[in-house]
Amino acid sequence: xRYSKIVIFxxxxxxxxxxxxxxxxxxxxxxSYKTGTCEVEVFQTKSSAIKSGLQKEVCVVEGSSxxxxxxxxxxAVKNNIKKICSCGVRKAYIESAHRESQMxxxxxxxxxxxxxx
Numbered sequence: 237x238r239y240s241k242i243v244i245f246x247x248x249x250x251x252x253x254x255x256x257x258x259x260x261x262x263x264x265x266x267x268s269y270k271t272g273t274c275e276v277e278v279f280q281t282k283s284s285a286i287k288s289g290l291q292k293e294v295c296v297v298e299g300s301s302x303x304x305x306x307x308x309x310x311x312a313v314k315n316n317i318k319k320i321c322s323c324g325v326r327k328a329y330i331e332s333a334h335r336e337s338q339m340x341x342x343x344x345x346x347x348x349x350x351x352x353x
Contacts, residue, residue, distance in 0.1 A: 265279075265280065265284065266278060266279045266280070266284065266288070267313075269313060269314055271314070271317050271318055272318070274318055274321035276317050276320045276321060276326055276327065276328055277326065277327050277328075278313055278327075278328050278330065278349065279328070279329040279330070280329070280330055281329060281330070282350070284329065285329035285350075288327070290327075290329075290353075291352070291353050292352060293350050293352045294324065294351045294352055294353060295320075295323035295325070295350070295351045296331070296348060296349070296350050296351075297316050297319040297320055297323070297328070297348070297349040297351065298346075298347075298348050299315060299319060299346070299347055299348075299349070300312055300315065300316075300344050300345060300346045301315050301344050301346075302315075302344050303315075307335070307343060307344055307345050309330075309333045309335060309345050309347060311345060312333065312344075312346060313347055313349065316347065319349075320349060324351075325351040325353055327351070327352055328349045328350060328351045328352065329352070330348070330349060331349065331350050332347070332348045333345065333346065333347040333348070
C-alpha cells in the first residue's frame, strides 16, 4: 500500500515537472516583415533600436497572435505589422513579449511593439 502511494507520487511529480516550458530569443539584430504595401523593420531590443538611430517613439502597439495559425512571438509580430504602419513609421522594437502556456500546451503569444522614427 505504502509502495503504491510513493510510485503514484513520483509519477505525478514527473508529469508536472515535464509541463515546465521555456523559450529563447536572440536579442541582436532586426528582422523585416512585409504585408501588402507595409514593410517594417523590427528590432529585438530598445538598445538595438537606439543603435539604428531611434530619435522619437511614436506609438505603442499591443497585439497578439490570436486569429492566426502561428502562435509564436514572431507570429504575434507578423499579425500586428499593419498597426505599426498605421502609426506612420517603418521601424519598431519589441518592448515585451510572452506566450501563454497551460499544462505544457503553448497558446496565444502577446507582444508590445514600439514604433519609432
